[in-house]
Amino acid sequence: MTVARVIVDVPSRDTDRPFDYLIPDRLAGWVEVGSRVAVPFGPRTLQGIVTGIAEDADVAYAKLKPLEDVLDALPPLSPELVELAEWISRRWLCPLTVALQAMLPAALKGRSEKYVFPAFGAEWLEEEIVRSGGLLDALRKGKPLKLAALLKQYPNQGLSIKRWLREGKLEERQRVENQVSVKTVLTVFPQPTGELLQALEKVPARASKQRETLRYLAEHNEAIPAVKLAEAVGTTTTAIRTLEERGWVEIRPVTEDRDPYADRDFPSTTPMKLTPGQAEALTPIQSAMANGESRTFLLHGVTGSGKTEIYLQAIQRCLESGREAIVLVPEIALTPQMVERFKSRFGASVAVLHSRLSHGERYDEWRKIREGRARVAVGARSAIFAPFTKIGLIVIDEEHETSYKQEESPKYHARDVAVERARLHGAVVVLGSATPALETYDSAVYGGRDQGGEAATYIVMPDRVANRPLPRVHIVDMREELKLGNRAMFSRMLADAIRDRLAKREQMVLLLNRRGYATFVMCRSCGHTAACPHCEISLTYHRGSQNLRCHYCGYSEAEPKTCPSCESPHIRFFGTGTQKVEEALAATFPGIRVIRMDVDTTTEKGSHERWLTEFRERRADVLLGTQMVAKGLDFPYVTLVGVLAADAALRLPDFRASERTFQLLTQVAGRAGRHELPGEVVIQTYDPEHESITSVQGHDYIGFAERALVLRKQLGYPPYGRLICVTFSHESVPMLLSVGAQFASGLKGRAASLGIRHDFDAAGSSAMEVLGPVSSPIARLKDRYRFQCMVKYRGDMDASALVAETLADMGEAVKRSGVQVSVDVDPQMML
Numbered sequence: 144m145t146v147a148r149v150i151v152d153v154p155s156r157d158t159d160r161p162f163d164y165l166i167p168d169r170l171a172g173w174v175e176v177g178s179r180v181a182v183p184f185g186p187r188t189l190q191g192i193v194t195g196i197a198e199d200a201d202v203a204y205a206k207l208k209p210l211e212d213v214l215d216a217l218p219p220l221s222p223e224l225v226e227l228a229e230w231i232s233r234r235w236l237c238p239l240t241v242a243l244q245a246m247l248p249a250a251l252k253g254r255s256e257k258y259v260f261p262a263f264g265a266e267w268l269e270e271e272i273v274r275s276g277g278l279l280d281a282l283r284k285g286k287p288l289k290l291a292a293l294l295k296q297y298p299n300q301g302l303s304i305k306r307w308l309r310e311g312k313l314e315e316r317q318r319v320e321n322q323v324s325v326k327t328v329l330t331v332f333p334q335p336t337g338e339l340l341q342a343l344e345k346v347p348a349r350a351s352k353q354r355e356t357l358r359y360l361a362e363h364n365e366a367i368p369a370v371k372l373a374e375a376v377g378t379t380t381t382a383i384r385t386l387e388e389r390g391w392v393e394i395r396p397v398t399e400d401r402d403p404y405a406d407r408d409f410p411s412t413t414p415m416k417l418t419p420g421q422a423e424a425l426t427p428i429q430s431a432m433a434n435g436e437s438r439t440f441l442l443h444g445v446t447g448s449g450k451t452e453i454y455l456q457a458i459q460r461c462l463e464s465g466r467e468a469i470v471l472v473p474e475i476a477l478t479p480q481m482v483e484r485f486k487s488r489f490g491a492s493v494a495v496l497h498s499r500l501s502h503g504e505r506y507d508e509w510r511k512i513r514e515g516r517a518r519v520a521v522g523a524r525s526a527i528f529a530p531f532t533k534i535g536l537i538v539i540d541e542e543h544e545t546s547y548k549q550e551e552s553p554k555y556h557a558r559d560v561a562v563e564r565a566r567l568h569g570a571v572v573v574l575g576s577a578t579p580a581l582e583t584y585d586s587a588v589y590g591g592r593d594q595g596g597e598a599a600t601y602i603v604m605p606d607r608v609a610n611r612p613l614p615r616v617h618i619v620d621m622r623e624e625l626k627l628g629n630r631a632m633f634s635r636m637l638a639d640a641i642r643d644r645l646a647k648r649e650q651m652v653l654l655l656n657r658r659g660y661a662t663f664v665m666c667r668s669c670g671h672t673a674a675c676p677h678c679e680i681s682l683t684y685h686r687g688s689q690n691l692r693c694h695y696c697g698y699s700e701a702e703p704k705t706c707p708s709c710e711s712p713h714i715r716f717f718g719t720g721t722q723k724v725e726e727a728l729a730a731t732f733p734g735i736r737v738i739r740m741d742v743d744t745t746t747e748k749g750s751h752e753r754w755l756t757e758f759r760e761r762r763a764d765v766l767l768g769t770q771m772v773a774k775g776l777d778f779p780y781v782t783l784v785g786v787l788a789a790d791a792a793l794r795l796p797d798f799r800a801s802e803r804t805f806q807l808l809t810q811v812a813g814r815a816g817r818h819e820l821p822g823e824v825v826i827q828t829y830d831p832e833h834e835s836i837t838s839v840q841g842h843d844y845i846g847f848a849e850r851a852l853v854l855r856k857q858l859g860y861p862p863y864g865r866l867i868c869v870t871f872s873h874e875s876v877p878m879l880l881s882v883g884a885q886f887a888s889g890l891k892g893r894a895a896s897l898g899i900r901h902d903f904d905a906a907g908s909s910a911m912e913v914l915g916p917v918s919s920p921i922a923r924l925k926d927r928y929r930f931q932c933m934v935k936y937r938g939d940m941d942a943s944a945l946v947a948e949t950l951a952d953m954g955e956a957v958k959r960s961g962v963q964v965s966v967d968v969d970p971q972m973m974l
């Protein structure tokens with residue numbers, strides 16, 4: 144007897160193990176590792192994924208239940224992806240089903256639907272005296288009917304249905320159904336032209352539409368959607384049905400892809416002649432691919448050095464060798480221009496996956512990959528799970544981007560997943576950036592000290608294409624401006640530069656570093672700030688709806704007229720930073736045309752891309768925005784980049800604050816002067832001596848990185864040590880402190896018993912420090928208090944496993960207390 148090991152889709156620790164099911168004969172041959180199945184689980188029917196097939200069961204056969212159904216003809220996951228999911232669940236401590244579900248498109252997140260049908264014949268229906276208005280007639284057909292639909296259609300009969308179910312007259316069955324299905328189109332398949340012409344002779348002249356339809360089909364002898372045909376000859380689909388009845392055409396549903404880029408033309412491009420620098424960078428990547436080595440490369444190329452062309456040519460080689468390629472791009476940089484660069488080169492074999500697609504569109508793109516119709520996947524973070532089977536190359540553009548780490552479970556980092564997936568496929572990984580993450584740089588240059596992984600190979604491209612110069616960077620000390628009496632948002636230098644570009648009809652990008660830039664409400668009399676009553680977070684002011692909102696729990700309240708604390712009327716709203724800048728620009732430079740891009744102006748589908756097109760067509764002078772204007776944009780007429788408040792995020796309590804600031808400033812500076820016209824950058828700051836700002840001026844990534852690494856070493860932060868953040872939350876603080884303390888001492892005890900030292904400063908290899916429990920940076924969220932333990936460790940140990948074991952040990956006690964635990968391995972956000 145063969146059994147299927149199934150992980151059911153219930154994300155809890157109790158169900159986080161495979162359950163065995165018999166494979167009934169009718170399903171034999173359909174069940175594979177990676178199949179999606181429906182299984183009985185207690186009183187319910189659940190969706191699950193088969194993770195193993197075995198000849199013997201863990202429990203007595205008599206107790207085994209059979210699988211109910213296999214949900215897809217082609218298993219949505221491969222054995223390799225199942226293995227990868229197992230690795231993810233160990234590495235980032237999440238239930239296996241959470242990792243498996245992350246790999247499926249939302250359309251396949253099945254829901255179980257209840258159906259009812261008459262249990263034994265329909266005779267009993269006659270005895271029921273129910274003025275059912277059709278309900279009995281509906282049931283009499285004997286077919287299973289969707290319970291939810293019946294209750295909606297016959298709301299007064301709910302009690303009768305319930306009674307029949309109880310009496311066993313109706314039976315209930317559950318079925319797992321997809322949320323989105325494939326789209327099908329009725330298509331007309333005509334007989335050969337000769338037969339149609341013969342048919343035409345039999346049709347009387349007065350049936351002119353029929354004749355016309357036949358003539359059309361005889362002329363264009365090819366399959367055509369019924370609706371299109373009806374349109375072309377001005378008839379109805381019902382009329383076409385009569386042709387089918389006579390056997391002149393066949394009408395069948397045909398699946399059709401929802402192609403989000405269907406209405407676009409992508410003019411095809413051919414490979415560019417590489418610059419010597421590009422050629423030199425490409426060579427080792429190509430030879431690693433040719434030799435089937437699974438190697439990771441860091442492609443460190445300054446902004447505008449032509450990294451994309453290297454990706455394209457590497458992909459081409461990969462495809463030529465019969466393998467497939469994945470390209471990850473930060474969500475925000477996944478603009479149509481970006482997509483175009485890939486579609487123009489590789490045409491229809493490119494599938495695009497990102498979160499702005501509808502579930503249906505995404506499902507169709509995903510199926511193109513699964514069914515082998517696409518061979519290149521371009522997408523945001525989760526595209527790393529593209530269901531390819533022969534991957535030769537994985538490219539991660541802007542590899543330093545924090546959006547590659549998922550902040551909810553599974554809290555994976557796409558870069559680490561890429562390296563593991565490449566290992567499973569014998570594929571090459573190319574990590575590209577002008578400002579690599581310090582961990583990646585360290586791994587490439589120094590062989591990745593304590594990161595456990597394999598070292599990356601370092602490739603550097605220090606120059607822009609065609610020897611275009613990097614832009615000149617000026618730093619303006621805003622304290623000096625103030626001393627000289629300039630209280631405006633723009634320094635004199637920036638204002639002059641803006642005027643100059645307006646006169647020359649060139650374009651500008653202005654960045655407002657919004658992290659840490661206030662959007663709150665404050666009383667000028669008593670200093671009171673509005674905070675969420677459920678979370679320890681200030682409320683954000685939204686000008687459009689004139690209310691205050693909590694971005695964590697969604698709480699909102701009307702804009703106050705007086706201070707809730709002292710009743711003073713001098714209450715002040717700090718609108719979104721960018722709104723204020725927009726107003727200041729309009730006031731200072733009359734007639735200036737500004738496009739503002741921030742979370743408020745880009746929520747609508749397609750708006751982001753509309754703004755960029757408008758800017759590209761030079762219908763605006765200034766592109767003003769937050770982080771989103773810093774990424775990947777390549778506009779020939781941008782000759783000035785201005786940064787307002789460069790240091791706004793420097794003081795955040797996060798050890799990566801200065802790295803992030805440096806990266807952001809370098810990236811945005813890199814938008815200037817990428818083509819013929821030279822570029823200039825003005826950075827306004829209150830902290831002009833700060834390393835992360837002066838290094839931008841000198842375009843000195845390596846100097847910055849080396850100095851930052853010295854600091855990291857002193858503090859034992861990555862890459863010299865690794866972190867795991869364990870957060871506990873509960874309504875009661877004493878409860879949290881006790882559970883937190885129990886965890887900390889449990890973990891310390893476990894480490895000590897393995898001979899792992901706890902003093903991190905001492906020389907030597909393995910060490911683990913457990914800090915806390917202390918109040919989390921966000922001390923309260925949705926009425927629950929939060930405490931965290933930070934685990935800092937280095938050396939060769941499986942710290943994730945130690946944390947998991949410690950938590951498992953305290954399992955029952957924690958469960959009874961109602962404390963929620965969330966674990967973040969290698970956290971990226973310290974806030």
Ligand SMILES: Nc1ncnc2c1ncn2[C@@H]1O[C@H](COP(=O)(O)OP(=O)(O)OP(=O)(O)O)[C@@H](O)[C@H]1O
Nearest residue numbers: 415416417418446447448449450451452608775813
């Ligand atoms: N071999 C080449 N010959 C001529 N032009 C090139 C060549 N390679 C790239 N370019 C052009 O140089 C410009 C910069 O290239 P690209 O956008 O790939 O830079 P990048 O390294 O990705 O920069 P960033 O990190 O700032 O996004 C583009 O306009 C591109 O078309």
Ligand SMILES: [Zn+2]
Nearest residue numbers: 666669706709
């Ligand atoms: Zn007040």
Ligand SMILES: [Zn+2]
Nearest residue numbers: 675678693696
């Ligand atoms: Zn809140």
